[in-house]
Amino acid sequence: MTDLAAELQAIAGVKVLAVGDVMLDRYLTGAVERISPEAPIPVLRVLREETALGGAGNVLRNLVALGADPLFCGVIGDDAQGREVQYLVGEALGGGAHLIQDKTVATTVKQRMLSGGQQLLRADWDAGGLPRDQTLETLESFALDLLKQAGALLLSDYGKGVLQAPVLRRLIGAARTAGLPVVVDPKGRDYSRYAGADFVTPNRRELADASGLPTGSDAEVVAAAARVIAEADLGAVLATRSEQGMTLVLGDGEGGVAQVVHLPAEAQEVFDVSGAGDTVVAAFGAGLAGGLSASAAAGLANIAAGVVVAKRGTAVAFSDELLRAGQKARLLGAEAKIADRSAAAAQAGTWQVQGLTVGFTNGCFDILHPGHLHLLRQARAACDRLIVGLNSDASVRRLKGAARPVQDEAARAAVLASLADVDRVVIFGEDTPYDLIGAVGPDLLVKGADYSEAQVVGADLVKARGGKVLLAELKDGHSTTRTLEKLESADSGWEDGR
Known part of the structure; x- marks a missing residue:
């Protein structure tokens, strides 16, 4: 607990720049009491509607919850949903955010319908249009300027077109020149797009897709991570493995593996994994910006992930919740020693x-x-x-x-x-x-x-x-x-x- 408290103190107030695909998460929660007479489907009687930032916006929310001082860049559509994102970002952050409006894109919305604590259906509004070159140039300019204040760069890639290869290359290069750690939440199979990044944070399935290797056991995850590190010119992989916890694989800079750290899952009960990857990126990146070692930052991210998967929706982990979770884990660990x-x-x-x-x-x-x-x-x-x-x-x-x-x-x-x-x-x-x-x-x-x-x-x-x-x-x-x-x-x- 002393170490965890010190680690949380280390990340308090650190400036972290998050760039990526921001979206809107909407939740309709209610009760299912009958089947529709029109078709054999349940009828949801909506009792509550909630809206939250999603994608890179959820990374931002988690940084704020952990006590960091985030900076943010993203793209929104010229639509009502985009204006809602803008309002929520302003509410969460105040200054330090740049949202570029682009008429060629539609703001992505993910709407989830829930009853009895379970998701019934998810509906996505995603027009698929790519941001204009001018938009990306503006975003890149803002990001490079904010990078001068930051202690780490977090890239949240949801494949919506903000983090295109040229943008990635220039942002990663600028961060490396400045000596800042770069953490990428990746998308797709080609991780060479992130060449030069210090860390990527795929889940088990994403790692299998990117490496072409199985990821069932500890040894398989390490082998898959090692292949990705060598082939994509990356520094390390932090693989999230659901009930199997996390594995941190650090490269040796010559295509080999320098260190492997396996972290057991912290969650006692999994309720909803939505947005857990965003929490991992935020906690891990904030830890690095606060001067923690990669293994210590991964431990912090592991505790944070355990907190959020026990909540509903794209939730966040607050620093006091991490302290309580760490205390509980320590007591359970002490009990196991007897x-x-x-x-x-x-x-x-x-x-x-x-x-x-x-x-x-x-x-x-x-x-x-x-x-x-x-x-x-x-x-x-x-x-x-x-x-x-x-x-x-x-x-x-x-x-x-x-x-x-x-x-x-x-x-x-x-x-x-x-x-x-x-x-x-x-x-x-x-x-x-x-x-x-x-x-x-x-x-x-x-x-x-x-x-x-x-x-x-x-x-x-x-x-x-x-x-x-x-x-x-x-x-x-x-x-x-x-x-x-x-x-x-x-x-x-x-x-x-x-």
């Missing part, structure tokens, strides 16, 4: 087969204090994965007295599991962790330096397997007992009127 003895032993074996060093330490961890954190940090630094054995409530009472523990085993396990240095927490009921150490079979056993190696429980088991014992440096002045004594003294002072 394992029983057999599961922890199996996981340790898997890690060791992968060539990872497994460490183990243990304690009551009744009230977590800096001394505990210092020990855990040293333990984790000395191994690849750290398992913590936690005394059960009953064993703490036997060791510390009837007044302990202050926090029950569930609370103590949850706090430990929330720490980045801890990979697994196992509660054990014995007075010592000897049997647990025998079951887990760690490569490293860590205990405080107030013990000698001969006094460390389980040292013989670990050393017999060729493992090591680490006596960690202690942080003076910190102990649970001392903390409780201070609290009791303070309570006594209050009772005496001090």
